[in-house]
Amino acid sequence: MLVASKDLQKLVEQAVEELRRQGAVKGSTAPHVTRTKSEEHGDFTTNYAMVAAKAEGRRPRELAEILARELQRHPDVADVQVAGPGFVNLRLRPETWVRALEAPIAQGERFGSHAPRDEAPINVEFVSANPTGPLHVGHGRGAVVGDALVRLLRAAGHRVTAEYYWNDRGRQVRELGRSVAIRLRQILDPSLPPPADENWYRGEYVRELAREAPAGPAFAGVASGESTEARLRALAALPEDDERFVAYGRDRMQLAILATLAKLRVGFDYQESERRIAASIAEFYAELQRRGLALERDGALFLATEGKEGEDKDRVVRKSDGEWTYFATDLLYHADKLRRGFGRMINIWGADHHGYIPRMRAGLAVLGHPPQALEVLLVQMVNLLSDGQPVRMSKRSGDFVTLDELIDEVGVDATRYIFLTRRHDSQLDFDIALAKRKTLDNPVFYAQYGHARLSAILRRAEELAAGQVPEGARERLAAGLGRPGAPPIPETALSLPEEHRLARRILALPDAVLEAAEAREPHRIVYFVQEVSQAFQSYYTARWKRHDDPILPPARLSPEELAAWDWERTAARLRWIRAIRAAVRAALGIAGVEAPDRMEWSEDGDREEEG
RNA sequence: GCGCCCGUAGCACAAUGGAUAGUGCAUCGGAUUUCUAAUCCGACGGUUGCAGGUUCGAAUCCUGCCGGGCGCGCCA
Known part of the structure; x- marks a missing residue:
């Protein structure tokens, strides 16, 4: 059947x-x-004649x-x-x-999803926040965009690994360990x-860890038996840079971060x-040095990135103090990701890291990998x-509105949905x-309400x-x-016509999934839901307003009126509604947002509140 | 100074190089005897920052300018 592009x-x-x-x-x-x-331009169009005119x-x-004339011949x-x-x-x-x-x-x-492709899998790495503190709101957006992208790519038929990279060594985690000792x-x-330097973490969460x-x-x-007091003393006697503080703080923060993400329905395969x-x-790097791709200079080791991917200089990989850089x-x-067999790596970063992209690409080029990977x-x-x-993001030094607080305040669905209402590269206003x-x-409300209405019908x-229905009605309803x-x-x-229009719209979901995946733009799926909800709500209200043509017969009809009802039309509309609901559910599933069958109306009457 | 991103209606944003540039909010006007009530309809609103260029066709691609954001460490 001909309905996809x-x-x-x-x-x-x-x-x-x-x-x-x-x-x-x-x-x-x-x-x-x-x-x-x-x-007015029909369902599909081709610009073939204009593009081919010159060559022809x-x-x-x-x-x-x-x-x-040739196209006219197809029966559909x-x-x-x-x-x-x-x-x-x-x-x-x-x-x-x-x-x-x-x-x-x-x-x-599963509507909108495509058959698996015979292609190398895609690695999507996202969040990857340092395990040195709770996630904040900005991380939340990266998490939701990344997770929705994973779902979207899978729907488009790609094999995908969702991945988190822990920076679980180096100065930052050492500072966290030290901060625990200080507290x-x-x-x-x-x-x-308090210590004179500014390097340690002063957030309330560190006090809690302590x-x-x-x-x-x-x-x-170190701390076994006896009283809490005695155990505390034993710990406080350890040196500030004791490795155990580092391990403790890091492990606790990793668990806390994963718990927050799980609450947000974000999980990882690796x-x-x-x-x-x-x-x-x-x-x-010794191997790279042997191959002349890394060079020692002034006691430091430089990777030969100059001239690659727009990089204007070589980049340090090992500092003169012997420490390896993050890079x-x-x-x-x-x-290593490429070695693991991924054909493509998609990383989701905060926009302030954009200067890092050419450096990474140049690094890959030095290694002989295609930078576009x-x-x-x-x-x-x-x-x-x-x-x-x-909303003031910073209450006092080290504290901020955490992602946990945001989720608890507005709920998982609203958090996810709103993070997906804009393209990833545009700023987002999140109004709590x-x-x-x-x-x-x-x-969010609008989309979920639309779905609840479909379910209600x-x-x-x-x-x-x-219940009691006239002859023939029961089997039509069935x-x-x-x-x-x-x-x-x-x-x-x-x-x-509006029924046909909405049918065409939902049947475009498989195409929309492919296009959104290709563009790496999960927000388009949210737009799809928005459009479908709007079209349906409009139809629904218009049907009811006319009184003479609702989807189902109103409860107040007499037996005679029920007998005269057009049950076949009702059956056709019910089937249509099931299709719409399936499409909305499928789309919300890609966004990772729940599709409720009924809305819970708050009892204290939000509508009384002033805006 | 160099580099990257962005500039579209009052606001927030859409629009594979396609036809009359769309959607929401706000504002104003209207509908509504509920199948879930908070729904719906209409109006208003644009020299797509400016000037060139490429193209049959440009919001989209190229060049320059103006304006905004960010990045440019042997930081992470």
């Missing part, structure tokens, strides 16, 4: 090929088919006429029009669209002055550790607002008050079918609800 693409290609066989065209130009933007030595309109094609400078616009028969609704109904939440001492002696330290497994040998990667670092391990890590999506910053007013509001200006139809053995519903029973 690739089907139409094939149809037009075959038409051009047929014309070539007949000698009507030379056929050296490949046609390209797209969906139309406007309904014909006028575009003339070519278009020839192609149109209702009509073909030549328009404007030479567009060939193609419209499918309404029955073709209605029949195609079987796909979302049969596939359910431990302060618990025992509150008059102790308080809970005596129970930490890292200290099993977690890589910098400690593990770094084990082979000396060997790795050194990062590069080794990415080389690394794709970086930069996620722009999030402005937290409440009713349009900026708006996200909680149950009004149509809250996009089906629920009501079930009730009807189970057909509409998709029960086995029910009589078929003729395609023509769904007849309104």
Whole structure:
């Protein structure tokens, strides 16, 4: 059946090929088919005639006429029009669209997903925040965009590994360990002055880590038996740079971060550790040095990145004090990803890291890898607002609004949905008050409400079918609800233009998934949900407003009126609603947002509140 | 100074090089005897920052300028 762009693409290609066989065209130009933007232009369009005009030595309109005549022959094609400078616009028969609704109904939440591709898997690395503190709101956006991208790529048929890279060694985690030690001492002696330097972590969470330290497994040998007080003393006696503080702080923060992400429905297939990667670092760079790709200068080791990917200088991998730089391990890590068999690496970074991209690409180029194998999506910053007013992100030194707090405040669905309402590279205003509001200006509410309404109609139809209904109504309802053995519903029973329009829209989801995955833009799926919800809500209200033509018969109808009801039309609409609901669910599933079957209306009456 | 990103309606943002540049919010006007009530319809609103260029066709690609953001450590 012809409802996806690739089907139409094939149809037009075959038409051009047929014309070539007949000698009507030379056929050296490949046609390209797209969906139309406007309904007046039909369902699909091709600009073939304009693109090919020069090579064919014909006028575009003339070519278009020839192609149109050929396309007209397909049974699913209702009509073909030549328009404007030479567009060939193609419209499918309404029955073709209605029949195609079987796909979302049969596939359910998998609708829109494509068969696995025979390609190298894609690695998507995201969040990768240092295990030195709780995640903040900005990390949340990266997490949701990354997770939605993983879901989207999988729907498009890619094999994908979702990955987290822990920077679990180096100065930052050492400072966290030291900070725990400092706070431990302060618990025992509150008059102790804080260290003079600014490097240590002063957040409240570090105090908490210190308080809970005596129970930490890292200290099993140090702090056993006796009272908490005694165990605290034993720990505080350890030197500030004791490795056990580092291990304790790091392990606790890793667990805390993963717990926050799990709450946000974000999970990983693989977690890589910098400690593990770094084990082979000396060997790795010694080899590069032997091959002349890394050079020692002034006691430091430089990678020969100058002149690659726009890099204007060589980059340090080992400092003169003998420490390896972040870049050194990062590069080794990415080389290792390629060794693990990934054809493509997509990294999601905060926008402030954009200067790092050429360096990484240049590094890969030095190693002889294609630099394009690394794709970086930069996620722009999030402005937290409440009713349009900026929310202060920093309460005091070291503290900020954490991702945990945000999720608890507005809920997982709202958090995810709102993070997906903008393209990753544009700044995002996150209005907390708006996200909680149950009004149509809250996009999360609007989308979920639309889905709940669809479910409510089906629920009501079930009730009807189970109750007292006239002769013939029960089996029509059963057909509409998709029960086995029910009589078929003729395609023509769904007849309104807006019904056909919405059918076409939801049937575009498989194409939308491919396009969004290709563009790495999960936010398009949210737009899809928004559009479908809007179209349906409009239809719903309009049907009801007319009174004479709701989807289901109103409860107040008399037995005579019920007997005269057009149950076949109702059945066709129920089937249509099941298809819409499947498409909305599938799309929300890619966003990782729940599709509720009913809305919970708050009792304290939000509508009384002033805006 | 060099490099990257961005500039679209009052605001927030869409738009594979396609046709009359869309959607939400806000504002104003209207509908509504609920199948879930908070829904819906309409109007207003644009020299796509400016000037050139490429193209049958430019918001989109190229060049220059103007304006905004960010990055340019032997930091992480």
